[in-house]
Amino acid sequence: MFLMKDIVRDGNKVLRQQAKKVSFPLSEEDKQLAKDLMEYLTVSQNPKLCKKYNLRAGVGLAAPQVGESKMMASVLVPNDEDESNPIFKDVIINPVILSNSVQRAALTEGEGCLSVDKDIPGFVHRSARITLKYTDVNGEDHKVRLKNYPAIVCQHEIDHLHGTLFYDHIDSDDPFSKRDDDIFID
Numbered sequence: 234m235f236l237m238k239d240i241v242r243d244g245n246k247v248l249r250q251q252a253k254k255v256s257f258p259l260s261e262e263d264k265q266l267a268k269d270l271m272e273y274l275t276v277s278q279n280p281k282l283c284k285k286y287n288l289r290a291g292v293g294l295a296a297p298q299v300g301e302s303k304m305m306a307s308v309l310v311p312n313d314e315d316e317s318n319p320i321f322k323d324v325i326i327n328p329v330i331l332s333n334s335v336q337r338a339a340l341t342e343g344e345g346c347l348s349v350d351k352d353i354p355g356f357v358h359r360s361a362r363i364t365l366k367y368t369d370v371n372g373e374d375h376k377v378r379l380k381n382y383p384a385i386v387c388q389h390e391i392d393h394l395h396g397t398l399f400y401d402h403i404d405s406d407d408p409f410s411k412r413d414d415d416i417f418i419d
């Protein structure tokens with residue numbers, strides 16, 4: 234199980250590299266990595282276990298964040314009304330954003346990252362809607378249209394696979410700049 238000691242922090246070059254495509258069928262090592270990446274999220278989203286293991290909660294975790302420069306990331310966007318039916322839960326392998334809306338969206342409270350220890354305030358403007366293609370651990374291909382929070386999280390994770398960190402998107406001159414048609418997600 235990954236703990237905070239296993240999380241690579243900003244400054245380590247692996248976070249600024251282009252991750253390598255994952256080949257199928259998955260090796261045993263890659264199957265285990267996928268499992269561990271999702272397990273971190275489920276444990277970190279359980280208040281008792283999160284505290285027990287001293288974790289920072291997360292809704293996504295990309296392989297480069299644990300030092301593995303591979304195109305793989307777990308995403309677990311919980312459904313506050315029904316914990317047993319998450320809005321999005323999968324390990325996305327070799328993800329490609331096929332198309333994205335011109336309209337932008339940002340989380341009102343900004344973003345955070347396990348690999349960035351300091352809080353960096355500001356709007357992280359992303360595409361409000363994306364069409365995402367990826368392969369899952371069983372080798373099944375998926376093509377999904379995402380919007381709102383799941384779209385934001387997937388973009389944060391896919392950024393990690395291309396060496397981008399959330400604060401790269403914050404306007405340093407005016408961190409809370411906005412356009413009329415921007416969507417803000419609480």
Ligand SMILES: O=CN(O)CCNC(=O)c1cccc(Cl)c1Cl
Pocket residue numbers: 290291292293294295340343344345346347348385386389390393
């Ligand atoms: O790459 C994944 N992490 O760094 C895990 C910690 N951050 C989050 O869970 C998180 C928090 C806020 C907004 C977004 Cl989009 C995300 Cl992803």
Ligand code: NI
Pocket residue numbers: 345346347348389393
């Ligand atoms: Ni992150």
